[in-house]
Amino acid sequence: xxxxxxxxxxxxxxxxxxKMIFRNNSTFDIVASTHSGAYALALLKxxxxxxxxxxxxxxxxxxxxxxxxxxxxxxxxxxxxLTMHDETSIIKEVIAAxxxxxxxxxxxxxxxxxxxxxxVKGKPYLSAEVGQRLFQLAKQPxxxxxxxxxxxxxxxxxxxxxxxxxxxxxxxxxDRTVExxxxxxxxxxxxANTVGLIKYAFANNLV
Numbered sequence: 755x756x757x758x759x760x761x762x763x764x765x766x767x768x769x770x771x772x773k774m775i776f777r778n779n780s781t782f783d784i785v786a787s788t789h790s791g792a793y794a795l796a797l798l799k800x801x802x803x804x805x806x807x808x809x810x811x812x813x814x815x816x817x818x819x820x821x822x823x824x825x826x827x828x829x830x831x832x833x834x835x836l837t838m839h840d841e842t843s844i845i846k847e848v849i850a851a852x853x854x855x856x857x858x859x860x861x862x863x864x865x866x867x868x869x870x871x872x873x874v875k876g877k878p879y880l881s882a883e884v885g886q887r888l889f890q891l892a893k894q895p896x897x898x899x900x901x902x903x904x905x906x907x908x909x910x911x912x913x914x915x916x917x918x919x920x921x922x923x924x925x926x927x928x929d930r931t932v933e934x935x936x937x938x939x940x941x942x943x944x945x946a947n948t949v950g951l952i953k954y955a956f957a958n959n960l961v
Contacts, residue, residue, distance in 0.1 A: 756783045757874050760797060762808035762820065763836070764789035768859075772807075775863055782870055791815035795823055802828065805874055807866070810837035810844065811934050818844075818851050825852040832873045836866060842887050843899070843941060855879040899942045906960060908935040912948060913955050 759782050761769045769787040776782050782805070786797050791812050798806070806824060810817040821833050834855035835848050845856055854873040857866050858881045869879040880888070901909070904925075911921045918932040925932075940946065943954045955961050 756781060757805050757870075758801075758803040759784045759870070760794060760801075760803045760806045761787035762789070762791065762794045762806060762812065762817075763787070764809065764812055772863070772866075775867075779867075789813065791817075791820040794820060795827070798824055798828060798831070803831070805832045805834070805870060807834045807836050807870070810835055810839050810848070811930060813930055816937070817853075818847055821848065821851045821853050834866070834869050834873060834879070840883065840887065841899075841938075845884055845888065856884050857881050858883060901939070901942060905935055905939055905942075908932060909939055909951060909955055909960060912936070912939075912951055913961050 759776070761772060761784055763769050766789075773784050773787070776784050785803060786801060788794050788797060789812065791808075791814050794806070794808070808817045808820055812820070817835050817837065821835070824831055824833065832854045833852065834857060835853050836857050836859060838859045839845075840858055848856060855869040855878060857869050857879070861881050861883075865881060869881075872879040907925060908921060911924060916924070918929050918936070921932045922929045939951055943950060945951060945954065
C-alpha cells in the first residue's frame with residue numbers, strides 16, 4: 755500500500771529535498787507541499803491524504819493550530835511535526851493536540867522515514883532526544899523556564915510599543931521569529947496578551 759503524504763514547511767530546500775528522497779519510495783507518495791497552514795487545510799479538503807508532515811513555525815499559523823484544525827476535519831489523519839523546536843512545553847502541547855510523531859530537524863532524514871512508517875501503523879514516534887526530555891519531565895517536573903537573552907530583548911522592545919516588523923528590523927531577524935519569541939514569552943510568563951507582558955517586565959525590573 756502507498757500512503758499519500760502532504761508536506762507543510764516554508765523552507766523550500768527542505769521540501770524539495772524530501773521529495774527527492776521519497777521519489778522512489780514505494781510506501782510513501784508525497785502528493786503535495788505548501789508553506790501555509792491555511793493552504794494545507796484547503797489541500798486536505800481537496801486532496802485527502804493519510805499522513806501530514808508539518809513544521810511548527812509557519813507564516814500564518816503554527817503547527818499546533820494546524821494539527822488541531824486538521825484533526826477536527828479528518829480524525830484518522832496521521833500527523834508528524836518536523837521542527838527545530840525542542841522545548842518540552844511545545845512538545846507536550848503538540849502531542850496533546852493529536853500529533854502522532856515529533857521529529858527534530860537536526861536528526862537524520864532516515865529518522866523521519868522511521869517515524870512515518872511507525873505512525874501509519876498506528877504507533878506514535880518521538881525522536882530519542884524528545885523522548886528523553888519527556889521522560890526526565892515525568893520523573894521531575896520542570897521549573898518555570900527562564901527567559902533567554904533574546905526573549906528579554908524582544909520583551910523590552912514590545913514595552914516600547916514597537917511592532918513585530920520594527921522589532922525584526924532592529925534585531926536583524928524575521929517577523930516570524932519575532933512572533934515565535936512573543937508566543938514563547940506569553941507561554942513562559944503565563945499571560946494572554948501584551949498587558950501581561952508589560953506587567954511582568956515592570957515587576958521584574960526589565961524596563
